[in-house]
Amino acid sequence: MCGIVGAIAQRDVTDILLEGLKRLEYRGYDSSGIAVIDDKGHITRIRRLGKVKRLIESVKKEKCFGRIGIAHTRWATHGIPSEINAHPHISENIIVAHNGMIENHLTLRKKLINIGYCFASDTDTEVIAHLLHYEQKQQGSSLHEVVLRTIPQLRGSCGMIVMDSYNPSLLIAVRLKSSLIIGLGTGENFISSDQFALLPVTNRFICLEEGDVAEINQQHVNIMNIMKNTVNRNEIELHIQYDDNNKGIYHHYMQKEIYEQPIAIKNTLRNRIKKGKIYFNELNNHNEKILKKVNHIHIIACGTSYNSGMVSRYWFESLANLPCDVDIASEFRYRKSIMRKNSLLVTLSQSGETADTLAALRLSKKLGYIGSLTVCNVENSSLVRESDMAVMTKAGIEIGVASTKSFTTQLVVILMLVSKLGSFNGMSEEIEHNILHALQTLPSRIEEILAQDQLIKNISKDFSNKEHALFIGRGEQYPIAIEGALKLKEISYIHAEGYAAGELKHGPLALVDSNMPVIVIAPNNKLLNKLKCNIEEIRTRGGKLYIFTDCNSGFLNCSNMKVISLPYVESITSPIFYAVPLQLLSYYVAIIKKTNVDQPRNLAKSVTVE
Numbered sequence: 001m002c003g004i005v006g007a008i009a010q011r012d013v014t015d016i017l018l019e020g021l022k023r024l025e026y027r028g029y030d031s032s033g034i035a036v037i038d039d040k041g042h043i044t045r046i047r048r049l050g051k052v053k054r055l056i057e058s059v060k061k062e063k064c065f066g067r068i069g070i071a072h073t074r075w076a077t078h079g080i081p082s083e084i085n086a087h088p089h090i091s092e093n094i095i096v097a098h099n100g101m102i103e104n105h106l107t108l109r110k111k112l113i114n115i116g117y118c119f120a121s122d123t124d125t126e127v128i129a130h131l132l133h134y135e136q137k138q139q140g141s142s143l144h145e146v147v148l149r150t151i152p153q154l155r156g157s158c159g160m161i162v163m164d165s166y167n168p169s170l171l172i173a174v175r176l177k178s179s180l181i182i183g184l185g186t187g188e189n190f191i192s193s194d195q196f197a198l199l200p201v202t203n204r205f206i207c208l209e210e211g212d213v214a215e216i217n218q219q220h221v222n223i224m225n226i227m228k229n230t231v232n233r234n235e236i237e238l239h240i241q242y243d244d245n246n247k248g249i250y251h252h253y254m255q256k257e258i259y260e261q262p263i264a265i266k267n268t269l270r271n272r273i274k275k276g277k278i279y280f281n282e283l284n285n286h287n288e289k290i291l292k293k294v295n296h297i298h299i300i301a302c303g304t305s306y307n308s309g310m311v312s313r314y315w316f317e318s319l320a321n322l323p324c325d326v327d328i329a330s331e332f333r334y335r336k337s338i339m340r341k342n343s344l345l346v347t348l349s350q351s352g353e354t355a356d357t358l359a360a361l362r363l364s365k366k367l368g369y370i371g372s373l374t375v376c377n378v379e380n381s382s383l384v385r386e387s388d389m390a391v392m393t394k395a396g397i398e399i400g401v402a403s404t405k406s407f408t409t410q411l412v413v414i415l416m417l418v419s420k421l422g423s424f425n426g427m428s429e430e431i432e433h434n435i436l437h438a439l440q441t442l443p444s445r446i447e448e449i450l451a452q453d454q455l456i457k458n459i460s461k462d463f464s465n466k467e468h469a470l471f472i473g474r475g476e477q478y479p480i481a482i483e484g485a486l487k488l489k490e491i492s493y494i495h496a497e498g499y500a501a502g503e504l505k506h507g508p509l510a511l512v513d514s515n516m517p518v519i520v521i522a523p524n525n526k527l528l529n530k531l532k533c534n535i536e537e538i539r540t541r542g543g544k545l546y547i548f549t550d551c552n553s554g555f556l557n558c559s560n561m562k563v564i565s566l567p568y569v570e571s572i573t574s575p576i577f578y579a580v581p582l583q584l585l586s587y588y589v590a591i592i593k594k595t596n597v598d599q600p601r602n603l604a605k606s607v608t609v610e
Contacts, residue, residue: 486498
């Protein structure tokens, strides 16, 4: 969701900025733009609606040149997707690109109009540009001082880069509730909202912390906080392989990432099982002392990660005998919650930058949790740095907006945590053994599903003219039904809902007719007979059923029921296992619908605003 790249160097930075934008495409956006300042102080700004490719084509025609510049991919918040609303925004000599939302932008806009400023866009970001220009005119101080004076007037979230054509020798970067990272070079420096954008030019980074304001020139980086005190931030080196042009034999990143799940899960498990026990090298002795005191788990997450948390609750309570609550981060932030004794806060996020989850973590520090632990896929992300403990999923970079391998590896880590905490809480050795066995065999079980993907591809044709779908499941498969519905709506744009099967009679059954496909997750477990009763309720009302089930469950194909017979899987890991065919279903339906599989409309990979 929105991406920023900035660069200052002894060479032309145009191609660096454009390459950075290409690497940020996975975050989701609707328009893009670039602004550079040449050696005579002339600003060249080019903005385009749609894909970065269009911007690159336009830049080639214009022959841009500049040793300093900023570029941006926009995900619309204020103002429709359009060229005029695309970043960067300019107020005479001041150029700004911005991630986040300025909540008091209307008040500021009115003030600026009254003193003579004209607005060319509907964005909140243009308000920042004009406000900076006004403050600079009033006192004529340095750009750094102007930014520090302007920040207190802004309400909301703000990750931004500012440059000044009157002084094209520095960039100013601000981090307020929206992540920014500085890339360090030799005689050149960079800044971005995402480290992946800068990997072609550096692997040395400084992560800005909340409230940091950085002045960046070709040789130096100076960082202050909003209190105007100089602060030191550690330099880190990242060694990440990232080839955003390599889909290999696959047509889409989502397809590739679905098929990478067996390898991703093996990577998640690697070096974490020793002598029949779970071992996390991220957790030290002090961390383990905290975990031994935990009496309650409180999980906070958004979207797919929230669905992962819903599955986790079943595992923590049934396997580890630990009470567990799960909250949507955006709801937790704005309600009064009652603190449980010795409660561990667990945050789940693919990116580690999810705005609501990060805000919930910061709020939790005032509430008396025994500690905070994040499960995340991105090292050195904000959630990882700000949590007391962090366990990495090690899924590898996920480009497709719809989460697949991040979801399944997240569940693998959580199940390992269940075993770890359960061992501190009287879990039997038999259950520990069963968890480890199920996890170790899971990659091969998923490989068996992927080898039978033609079954799912065949039934996807039935959805070519559908506008609605229901997903149902029981127990720990209920959150998987919700996740399956989310995947279908995300990338095929079919309206889909997931329900607990026992809730059919309490409303959803009214929707069932011959045009309503109902996808049922039906593993051969203790709830299967109950689920069969729900299936009959749907059949007798003419619903079209698609049963994803174990090969030994006893279902037979009939006129309004198709059975997708899946390989055997251990009961403990069945929620992870059954998520995979639902991912495949959504993928193949999206192919038929000819939607943008990797970058579905209106969505973003990293949700960095409320």
